[in-house]
Amino acid sequence: MTNTALITGASSGIGLELAKIHASKGDNLVIVARRKDLLIGLKTELETNCDVDVLVVVADLSKPKVPEKIYKLMEKKKIKIKYLINNAGFGDYGEFHKGDLKLYQDMIEVNVSALTKLTRLFLPDLIKTEGKILNVASVAGFISGPFHAVYYATKAYVVSLTESLSVELKKTKVTATVLCPGLTRTEFHGAAGISEPLYSVSMSAEDVAKQGYSAMMNGKTIQVTGFINKVFLLFAKFLPTMWVANSVQTGMRLLTRKDD
Numbered sequence: 001m002t003n004t005a006l007i008t009g010a011s012s013g014i015g016l017e018l019a020k021i022h023a024s025k026g027d028n029l030v031i032v033a034r035r036k037d038l039l040i041g042l043k044t045e046l047e048t049n050c051d052v053d054v055l056v057v058v059a060d061l062s063k064p065k066v067p068e069k070i071y072k073l074m075e076k077k078k079i080k081i082k083y084l085i086n087n088a089g090f091g092d093y094g095e096f097h098k099g100d101l102k103l104y105q106d107m108i109e110v111n112v113s114a115l116t117k118l119t120r121l122f123l124p125d126l127i128k129t130e131g132k133i134l135n136v137a138s139v140a141g142f143i144s145g146p147f148h149a150v151y152y153a154t155k156a157y158v159v160s161l162t163e164s165l166s167v168e169l170k171k172t173k174v175t176a177t178v179l180c181p182g183l184t185r186t187e188f189h190g191a192a193g194i195s196e197p198l199y200s201v202s203m204s205a206e207d208v209a210k211q212g213y214s215a216m217m218n219g220k221t222i223q224v225t226g227f228i229n230k231v232f233l234l235f236a237k238f239l240p241t242m243w244v245a246n247s248v249q250t251g252m253r254l255l256t257r258k259d260d
């Protein structure tokens with residue numbers, strides 16, 4: 001397998017679209033997620049339409065030992081990963097003190113720990129193959145999010161880690177990119193128990209993936225998707241942090257029609 005990309009969370013949404021883009025270049029894939037049927041369906045589609053090899057890895061990234069198992073599987077199968085795309089992630093909605101502690105642990109494990117472990121495990125090889133890293137964070141990584149407190153905190157970690165890596169890696173040919181989407185039409189909101197984003201203020205997963213993939217290929221460090229999100233973050237930089245945090249709740253309610 002050459003120019004192989006490993007994409008976590010490829011069974012739906014942004015990860016699935018990233019997989020389609022990569023396969024359309026004629027390059028092979030390792031796709032990771034829990035839902036085997038969706039991964040097998042994607043493998044069949046990509047192998048038929050794009051003449052590529054796709055390896056399906058059914059794995060639950062909330063289990064702490066899974067990243068190491070994935071790395072060892074690649075070693076065993078002698079698959080050299082050139083593009084590491086840490087996309088898997090999920091969120092929730094509700095008052096922090098009423099939330100399920102196990103859910104928070106799983107969220108931190110998937111959004112933060114698995115991403116960190118996979119990056120650390122694959123990076124020495126990526127340095128040799130002059131590869132690239134794409135970490136999927138969110139606009140949420142730059143602000144605080146009441147009622148999504150843990151999710152926003154996990155995404156702040158992803159932004160910070162990737163920015164640091166991007167600087168550290170300057171002496172190598174590896175680049176680290178962080179993709180920061182705003183509201184995107186995927187299964188994310190349903191899985192988090194929140195209403196779908198309004199069509200007018202959200203982006204398609206395909207457009208988000210296109211921007212992220214292109215940023216990764218160009219070695220860009222931060223890719224915020226969409227004009228509205230860029231303008232929002234520009235304003236947020238100059239406004240008092242707590243004013244922004246207070247506004248997030250109102251904004252999310254308006255943009256997703258959440259009734260609580």
Ligand SMILES: NC(=O)c1ccc[n+]([C@@H]2O[C@H](COP(=O)([O-])OP(=O)(O)OC[C@H]3O[C@@H](n4cnc5c(N)ncnc54)[C@H](OP(=O)(O)O)[C@@H]3O)[C@@H](O)[C@H]2O)c1
Pocket residue numbers: 008009010011012013014015032033034035036059060061062087088089090091110136137138139180181182183184185186187188189191205
């Ligand atoms: N949609 C948005 O508005 C939005 C905005 C900003 C950032 N993001 C970020 O974009 C990324 C992709 O999300 P999406 O919007 O495309 O949502 P999505 O359609 O729900 O996709 C999430 C992906 O993550 C995988 N995943 C979740 N938990 C997992 C686990 N324990 N183990 C392995 N895989 C797991 C899911 O696969 P399985 O369920 O099959 O395991 C799925 O493939 C996430 O990191 C999310 O935080 C989304």
